[in-house]
Amino acid sequence: MTTIAVIPGDGIGPEVIGPALDVLDALGLGVRTDVLDHVNAETYLRTGTALTGADLDRIRSSEAALLGAVGDPRLSDTAYVRGVLTTLRLELDLYVNYRPARLWHDRLSPLRDPARRAIDCVIVRENTEGLYSGIGGGTRTGTPHEIAIDVDLSTRQGVARVLEFAFSVARRSVCLVDKANAVRNGGQLWQRCWSEAVARHPDVEASHLYVDTAALRLATDPTAFDVIVTNNSYGDILSDLTAALAGGLGVAASANLNPVTGRALFEPVHGSAPDIAGTGVANPFGAILSVALLVEHLGRTEEADAVRRAVAAAVAAGRVTPDLGGTLSTKEVGTVVLTELRRP
């Protein structure tokens, strides 16, 4: 039997995971869930570790994992969030962060030009190196001569594998985004791996943009993009930008993948949103669409599409939470999606 490890987390995490699991359940795939509801800020505050080796083992012995959100306003040092998210990504070697951005309804676009609103692209973000390498340090700390460095790390295997994945999911085109004109060492390595990947995929249109230009082009006409592949840091930034262009973080889903081992972790892009936690208005679409990605990962493309159609129908009917201009609660939106799913 397929087992999914579930980490509801903090704040709105558990609130959006509820409806997301209802959707998973309604698909009747016979999936078992292993809920790790102690992986949260409470545990971190009590024990100093939110995610233990035993937790990782449970996740490793599952088919995939689903995470709500982690983060707590009492923990300003951010070590906790990093300790959960980055540890999961690195320990499971989830080298792809797959972040689709699709406009579910014209109404949700912040863009003025109707012809440029229909964003439907994917950010493929390298997820295990770059500025998230954790390498670096500081010296003369606390003095006027303090220096701090963080290492932006690129490895050939790390770059080559994420580029290969990007080409494997392209429908039309892949655009490499880097800053090889200024950040040279990694830039040159990416460029060389890129030339090789492009040569291996003559059927896919390939283009290249510097990251500043990519941000400008996305804000101007996001419909020009299919797959964008980039490093960890630029992927972090550009995927929030594409989320904004697709209606906000409320609808953004993501997959952290290792396409070789098959390990996978799915999570909405939003955080724990302490400002609205407990008020019942968190948008569950990010989590529900993460379930769609999970179901697709399990090979059930038809069911994944059904979930997406149900979300699109709810959005079209305006049966949405306040962040999308609606008046429904998290639970009510969950019910709408379930009803849509059951429609013949």
Added chain:
Amino acid sequence: MTTIAVIPGDGIGPEVIGPALDVLDALGLGVRTDVLDHVNAETYLRTGTALTGADLDRIRSSEAALLGAVGDPRLSDTAYVRGVLTTLRLELDLYVNYRPARLWHDRLSPLRDPARRAIDCVIVRENTEGLYSGIGGGTRTGTPHEIAIDVDLSTRQGVARVLEFAFSVARRSVCLVDKANAVRNGGQLWQRCWSEAVARHPDVEASHLYVDTAALRLATDPTAFDVIVTNNSYGDILSDLTAALAGGLGVAASANLNPVTGRALFEPVHGSAPDIAGTGVANPFGAILSVALLVEHLGRTEEADAVRRAVAAAVAAGRVTPDLGGTLSTKEVGTVVLTELRRP
């Protein structure tokens, strides 16, 4: 007599510098120009160096410098562009990259919500360190085990001075943008310098965003921002994003400043645009508005405002180049601005 060093550069650089210098001339400030028209790709191709020590001395002995654009499609290795831009920034220790973004006319905004279009903010970008440190290297190059690193450098004096500048130009608020939750060493240094700067300026509203959230918020509602201060890399990305929200690169001006020594270099944010070079349709506003920044730097605020009013009038009348939806040439737009300037 005040001397301005002028580097027209490549591509559309000389085309936009023409009208920009006409505007400077029309202000009657009695400024002398020292034109370094050999600092370009031709010279680099012939001699291997575009910017010599003697050039730097001429620039150093000027009151300020004005640059058109550098870049040439024949030079794909980007060492030339970096050799000019980064050398100027580092050699003259121009630690502030000041990039205002202001919507000159409602028509130019890509945003749908009329209430959110009127962007009027400044990106204060650290301009001498971060990922542009030039520190790093690679090993096992060309093998499957190749590794490349680029060092993201933060120094206390480098961070403290740019934060101080940001507060000095704030009208309402300063927002620090970093990624201290993931890029820790520099992140912590920035955060500590930030706390001190905030304490020194209790009169200015201070806020903080992670860079991903900042990109999302800018695309959603740029009117929320006054001054954004950030590192070299994020400043590069966010200033192209704000340029897009203010009507595109055609209207984006910038100043590279050392507020302590008074050294300054002004340049449009756009590049040499080889695709339109020679066709006579390059938008001169970026260069003309860079002259406005230069004139302001010389202490002539009134004249600077007059230039901006002239640009605003040209935009309002639709007397603009094709990138802004008009039909005029670079030269014609220059004439329009001169005419507006002479209006009593």
